[in-house]
Amino acid sequence: MISTFFETIFSSPISAVFLGIFILVLFALVVLVVVIAQFGTQLQYFATPIHDKIAGDAEHNAEQILEQARAQSRVIIATAEESAKNMLNEHKKETISFQEDQKKYLEELTSQSKEILTQQMGAITQSVETVATDFKIHITEIQASLDREEERFKQVIANESERLKESFVGVGTKTETEYHALIEETKKVLSENIEKDIKRTREVLSAYRSQQIEILNKNIVSMVEETARITLGKVLTLDEHRELIMKALQEAKQEDIFSTQKP
Amino acid sequence: MTDELRTLLGTQTYNRADVAYHIGVLKEFLEYLFFTEHVSSPNQDTIASFAQKKEYGEQDTFFLERLPESFFKVFSQESFYKKLEQLADEAKNLPTLSLVVPVVLKPKQISEIGTWAREKILDNILLDIDVDPTISAGCQIVWNDILYDFGLNRQIKNHQTEIENTVHNFMHAIDNGK
Incomplete structure (x- = not known):
């Protein structure tokens, strides 16, 4: 993963240049700290005047060393900057070259694509035209077929209509004949049935009449009696009743019933 | 038939029920005559007084008034009940x-x-x-x-035959639409 990281870092030209510069500066600072630390330790032993000279020398050496270090660091920085510039330039060149290559590649690719598309569009257009042409042809054929079918169907209808007309004429004639025959038959059957019904009705009526007359004969006296009772009971006065009673007694007298003795 | 019963029947007493009723009226009148008025023969006043007190009607008064004076002479205070019973018994045997x-x-x-x-x-x-x-x-x-x-x-x-013939003729007339 780390290696991947550095590879990624170093793969970028600008980042690599800055990283180099940073490393060099860091190195110079480490050297400077070590020198200062050594110089501070030696100063403890040259506290005395004897050691002042040594300290001075050392300080001088140190300064020299520092100066050298600074000079070296400047050289390093300058070298690093130069290197970085060079790397940047190279990288820029590479980038430009890469961009140009890419541009060129894209242009070629575009050109090829255009060409392919043009070719394909031509093919498609041709196919579409072909299909459209085929479709038109097919439609035309279908239309023609429909026209033929329509014509044939019309012809069939005309033929069937003619045939049906002829059939109907025949059937009508036959039906009319049968109809008249049926009417005659129906009339005959109805007449017979009516005659039978009338005869049966007359018989029933006659039987009913005989039955009613018989009933009437049986009840005629009761009917007259009841009628007379209702009527006379309402219309006769007491004197009229007395007259009828007297008439009955006279009739009984005439019949000589009062001369009879007790049995 | 005794004269009393004949007299009683002669007072327009034709119905057997009237005989019994009139004997009853006569019994009550004789009681009134003997035990109330204390007389042996009636007159118009005693009949009217009896009818008023016993609330009898005109027909009953008429019945008593039609009885002759001789009719009452056979009745006495002692014997009228028995005599009335004899009248009733005799009436029962009438035809x-x-x-x-x-x-x-x-x-x-x-x-x-x-x-x-x-x-x-x-x-x-x-x-x-x-x-x-x-x-x-x-x-x-x-x-x-x-x-x-x-x-x-x-x-x-x-007249059943005549009636039936009449009805049958009438029915024939109906059948013939007359």
């Missing part, structure tokens, strides 16, 4: 003409029928009248325990 008539007759019609019966049948005959509306007209006669139908039904039955 009876039983009639069944269609309506309730009034005394006037009963008197006419009774008069006829006493003239034409027997002079001491009594009527026994019942009512049956189904007879319609005429009457039924019971004589010597035998029923004789002289009502309308008998008349109709006597």
Whole structure:
């Protein structure tokens, strides 16, 4: 993963240049700290005047060393900057070259694509035209077929209509004949049935009449009696009743019933 | 038949029920006469007084007024009850003409029928009248325990053939559309 990281870092030209510069500066600072630390330790032993000279020398050496270090660091920085510039330039060149290559590649690719598309569009257009042409042809054929079918169907209808007309004429004639025959038959059957019904009705009526007359004969006296009772009971006065009673007694007298003795 | 009963029947007493009723009225009048008025013979005043006190009607007053003075002489305070019983017993043995008539007759019609019966049948005959509306007209006669139908039904039955012929002719006329 780390290696991947550095590879990624170093793969970028600008980042690599800055990283180099940073490393060099860091190195110079480490050297400077070590020198200062050594110089501070030696100063403890040259506290005395004897050691002042040594300290001075050392300080001088140190300064020299520092100066050298600074000079070296400047050289390093300058070298690093130069290197970085060079790397940047190279990288820029590479980038430009890469961009140009890419541009060129894209242009070629575009050109090829255009060409392919043009070719394909031509093919498609041709196919579409072909299909459209085929479709038109097919439609035309279908239309023609429909026209033929329509014509044939019309012809069939005309033929069937003619045939049906002829059939109907025949059937009508036959039906009319049968109809008249049926009417005659129906009339005959109805007449017979009516005659039978009338005869049966007359018989029933006659039987009913005989039955009613018989009933009437049986009840005629009761009917007259009841009628007379209702009527006379309402219309006769007491004197009229007395007259009828007297008439009955006279009739009984005439019949000589009062001369009879007790049995 | 005693004279008293004959006299009693002569007071327009034709119905057997009237005989019993009149004997009852007579009994009450004699009680009034002997035990209230303390007289042996009645007059108009005693009859009127009796009718007023006992609340009898005009017909009853008329019955008493028609009885002759001689009729009352056979009755005494001691014997009138027995005499009345004898009258009742004698009346029971009188011949009876039983009639069944269609309506309730009034005394006037009963008197006419009774008069006829006493003239034409027997002079001491009594009527026994019942009512049956189904007879319609005429009457039924019971004589010597035998029923004789002289009502309308008998008349109709006597003319049954004529009636049936009339009805049949009428039906034929209907059949012929006349």
